[in-house]
Amino acid sequence: MREGVRRLLGARVRLRWIHLILGGALLMPYFLLAQVGVGMAAGGVNALSSFPLTLAAYAAALPLAAATAVYGLVRPLSVTAVRAMCAVPGEGLAEGPARSWAARGRTAAWWTLHLGVGALVSGMTLAVPPMAVVLIALPFVRRLRDVELGLGWFSTRADPYLAPLLGIGLLAGLALCAAAAGALLARLAPVLLGPTAADRLAAAEERTADLAVRNRLARELHDAVGHALSAVTLQAVAAQRVLERDPGFVREALAAIEDTTRRTVGELDAVLGLLRDGDPARPDAAPAPTLAADLDGLLARTRAAGTPVTAHQDPGPPGDWARLPAIASREAYRIVQEGLSNALRHGAGPVDLRIRVQPGHDTGPRHLEITMTNAPAAPEDRELRTTGGRGLRGCAERAALLGGSVEAGPHGDRWRLRAVLPLGGGDR
Template sequence: MKRALKVSARALFGTRARLRWLHLILGGALLMPYWLVGTVIVGPLVGAKSMFSDSLALQFGAYGVALPIAAVTALLFPLTRPLAVALAKALCGVPAERFAEGPTRSWDAQLRTSGWFTLHAGIGALISGASLALPPFAVTLILLPLSGGLRDWVMVPDYLGHPWALALCPFAGIAMLIALAGCAAAAGALLARQAPVLLGPTPSDRLAAAERRATELAERNRLARELHDSVGHALSAVTLQAGAARKVLDSDVEFVREALAAIEETTRRTVGELDSVLGLLRQGEDGAARLTGPTLKTLDGLIARSGVPVSLTADGDLAAVPAPVSCEAYRIVQEGLSNALRHAGASPVSLWIALHGEELEITMENPLPDRAPVVRPGGGRGVRGIAERAALLGGHAQAGEQDSVWRLSARLPLGGGR
């Protein structure tokens, strides 16, 4: 019994119930301007001399006129939804993820928002009115048996002057307050149930959110590819150079000196590469993407510091390749050289780059290692990144064992960069 009383008291007067009650009172405040307009319209029709007349016809007539005006107002202003959502999140106790974000973007969303605004304001006005009128009357009833002066001041009817009637007045006053709290709690619970329905995401909102997530994921994948191909290639080269230098540290000082110089040059270039990759994060801030990163024009430098002997055959004017295609082609070659260095060591690599009409073709071959390469946890992203780069330009790429060699081939449409 005691537990049931505590649960009931929390439901009627707990923090959540009080916040929802406040939410309803704010709804009543939102309806007030429309109610005033309603009194101007209804007043002459019912013969009221003032908009603050105690005529029930005026009060409820103005209420009936105010609701459709409020609905039309909410229908015409898309920003109504974010304001309503902010209030509902703070006061209704509904999880934030169940609400839609931003202004309405469709007619369906506007209709739902209008329905919510009308429901909130309509029920809130009734609870607000009751919250203003009932407590003073209930407190008066509670105090009637205690003060004869109060009974004379309120001019208590004769039938309430009987001792038994006076004894029941405090209970009636308390019952009124509990009933008001119960109505407020029930109305607040009703709004909390309807909030996700009327303020939740519509199909168009879900589609827009999915598109935003897809765009964000594409940008993350793009940055991951750039980091993997640029920094990963440099780290592979530095690791092999450092390992070779360590093996001859005491016997070949000149080789060690050359290896350290190569490591220094590689890391210096990698810092510039990293700056270019991080520059991708700032692309589009001014409304236009800025091309960053190396292109095929700097391919000779990549080959020179790749750490493997490379035989390059170029057919066509590579400088004429559009910059976006040239950037992606450079990264594909870089990742191919990195894979060859990582898995086949110092084995020679044959590289062909050719322009065929409106298409750039890249082919790389290197001998397969004597033993199977060590599979790194989380490895395999490089080949997948090459395929993604080619697909983004409308081309395709593939890599695998073929005729006792490892072959990487890619075809990139030149129009994919325009």
């Protein structure tokens, strides 16, 4: 008994009932417009004065409702109402406006069904309870018994004491109809308001774009801040060791720390600016470092940290790298920076860096080749690894964006990092 009452009058059923009544209210503007047209077509009569004309106005209102549902914003409004009132899981419903005509057609079908069924349930909700109350009170109110309430096969004068049963049956029937209609709409909502293939593709593209931005920010923060912290740490340790013996070296180390932190703060400010959605780039923001403009300073700061670096560059000094494509120059700088950071943290002895432009040939286009080798530190001298290999993974992602590749691992008795970045057919 209790389970039956819950199924007919539970909280979920009541919310769905209200959702249906809301649909009936939304149909009223269409219905009033349609009944004017039906009344004029019937010779200028009031369509509400005739039940057949009222049904005709109701039937004419449904196409009007369907026509307005092709607007894209109808779907998010419907989805919001369904989530709040129909107990339909959110993952089964589409996000955002309907874009394709297929999605708009399904939305129009839902809108028409919601408003059409809601109008019928709303009409029953308005008419049945007063009639049921009269029937239930009929045996107890003499004046009501004196009024003939002809209900077809049932006569209130002939069978007044059966009227309460009929009234209770009408209320139960109303609740049953509302519960069935609400359950029907809840079952059809994922079918008509669910995401189409185009919606799923758009959502996947949005997630991919968001993930790409997050990965880019992670790479920039890791490479810029990670390298700076490694260099500053080593410079500070070296300065502390010779603080009493070599004041000149200490001054150079402090100057290098100042320069490194100043540059890193500028890079960090530029990266954090990307986190503000829609925030345009500041005119005074530091430009992204490139191989052409910043390689010389990067090598100098690494040497100031106490690690000798021998650089072999083809076609020549760092200024000659200005002819590289801008994106290749930026990504190459970050790869070199990460390689030097690894050498500072995990290597021992000098670093040999070779950067050259290889001409194109039959097997591939012109490309930039970066090779960096250094001796690995002894196991007892290695810094505890806490980065989980994110730097090398970031290098591989940078190279992959340009169609290149990165290899890192033991090479004989040394550690080698080799990156190949395609440059295209000519200078740009």
